[in-house]
Amino acid sequence: MKSIQTKDFSLKHTLESGQLFRYSQENNGWRINHGKNSFYVEQNYDKLVFKGIKKEELEEFLGLKQDFKKIKKELSRDNCIAGLFEQLKGLRIMKQEPWECLIGFICSSASNIPKIKMNLNLITQNFGRNGRFPLIGELNDIELLKDCKAGFRAEYLFKTNKIATEEFFKKLNDMSYEDAKKELIKLPGVGEKIADCVLLFAYNKFEAFPVDVWMKRVMEELYLKKETSVKKISEFGRHKFGRYAGYAQQYLYHWRRKV
DNA sequence: GTCCAGGGGTATC
DNA sequence: GATACCCATGGA
Numbered sequence: 001m002k003s004i005q006t007k008d009f010s011l012k013h014t015l016e017s018g019q020l021f022r023y024s025q026e027n028n029g030w031r032i033n034h035g036k037n038s039f040y041v042e043q044n045y046d047k048l049v050f051k052g053i054k055k056e057e058l059e060e061f062l063g064l065k066q067d068f069k070k071i072k073k074e075l076s077r078d079n080c081i082a083g084l085f086e087q088l089k090g091l092r093i094m095k096q097e098p099w100e101c102l103i104g105f106i107c108s109s110a111s112n113i114p115k116i117k118m119n120l121n122l123i124t125q126n127f128g129r130n131g132r133f134p135l136i137g138e139l140n141d142i143e144l145l146k147d148c149k150a151g152f153r154a155e156y157l158f159k160t161n162k163i164a165t166e167e168f169f170k171k172l173n174d175m176s177y178e179d180a181k182k183e184l185i186k187l188p189g190v191g192e193k194i195a196d197c198v199l200l201f202a203y204n205k206f207e208a209f210p211v212d213v214w215m216k217r218v219m220e221e222l223y224l225k226k227e228t229s230v231k232k233i234s235e236f237g238r239h240k241f242g243r244y245a246g247y248a249q250q251y252l253y254h255w256r257r258k259v
Numbered sequence: 260g261t262c263c264a265g266g267g268g269t270a271t272c
Numbered sequence: 273g274a275t276a277c278c279c280a281t282g283g284a
Contacts, residue, residue: 018280109281115267116280151265156282191282212280253280 002055004048008068010090011043017254019094019201021104021117022124022133033124034061035097036132063092066204071244078241080222084251093200093250098169100133101202102187105194106156115149122148123157136164156189163187177205192234200246209237209245218256 015023015030022033029042029049039052050058059065076082100120107119120133126144127134139145139161145154164187172180177199184195196210211219211234219233220226223240241248 105280106282108279110264110279111266111281112268112279115265118267146265149266152263153265153281155264189282193281197280210280213278214280257280 001049001051003050004055004059004064006043006046006048006064008072008090009043009046009048009062009064009092010088011041011048011062013088013091013254014062014094017088017091017250018113018257019250020096021113021120022100033131034133035100038131060095063094063204066092068092071206071247075241075244075248078248081241081248081251084255088251088254091251091254093204093206093247095204096202097133098172098198098202099136099164102160102164102184102190102194102198103139103157105197106160106189107150107153108197109153109156109189109194119148119150119153123150136166136169137161153189159188160190172199172203177207180205181208193230196234196246200249206244206246207238207242209234209241209249211237211249212253214256215249215253218252222252 011030020032020034024031026040027042029040031038031040037053039050039058041048041050041058072085076085103123104116104120107116123139124131124133126148127138139157142154142158145157148154150157168183172183175183180199180203181192181195184190184198185192193210193212196208199205200208200210211230216230216233219237220228224233224236228236237249238245
């Protein structure tokens with residue numbers, strides 16, 4: 001087993017914050033399945049011990065190369081967020097494969113995390129090859145998608161699978177947050193919320209501020225103090241927290257769901 | 260703005 | 273174990 005020394009990182013908080021779906025506990029650590037990879041990681045204090053993935057790739061995936069100090073410092077100007085950085089020490093935003101991330105969040109609409117996990121595991125079983133997540137273009141059977149318990153989302157998955165290409169995902173890298181979001185929203189089953197999740201979790205465009213029912217609740221409780229539309233909360237969040245708004249969002253979301 | 264589209268989770272009895 | 277309501281929503 002290989003190892004990495006980390007600082008300000010919690011594998012548990014990171015994995016359990018609802019960003020990623022195909023992971024499970026194994027021995028004293030976690031089995032993570034993502035894209036073409038299946039690997040094992042465990043954390044002993046500041047040391048990560050792992051196998052099945054290259055060190056560089058794991059560091060990128062877990063967000064270990066981010067300037068976390070700077071992110072924490074900037075967001076801690078807000079007292080609530082400063083407190084959450086202490087309470088949920090080491091929660092980071094990962095960098096996922098765009099395709100799997102997109103499919104996961106299309107499944108997420110009006111659903112819940114255990115069910116999304118089930119959908120993705122079934123999709124991997126039914127369309128992937130030996131435990132590997134299916135490639136772009138391989139979700140080409142509407143009936144089989146329905147067998148993955150995707151329900152009304154099966155059609156979105158089927159259509160998006162036909163439109164998306166490797167180049168489509170590649171070009172979003174070089175685009176601004178706003179432009180990339182416009183492109184993603186063109187896909188069937190992708191609105192503002194899902195586009196924001198993909199931009200945040202797969203492209204690390206930290207301005208993205210996804211607002212679901214939990215975020216609506218926590219923002220109304222802590223900041224707005226009154227009923228506010230999702231659209232206004234999203235604008236408020238980006239304006240209030242600035243270039244790292246998505247990070248603030250992830251702490252607020254995880255905290256509100258846990259407590 | 261309202262309504263509807265799987266189906267598992269969760270609370271309550 | 274039945275039942276009712278909820279949900280990392282988008283689209284008509």
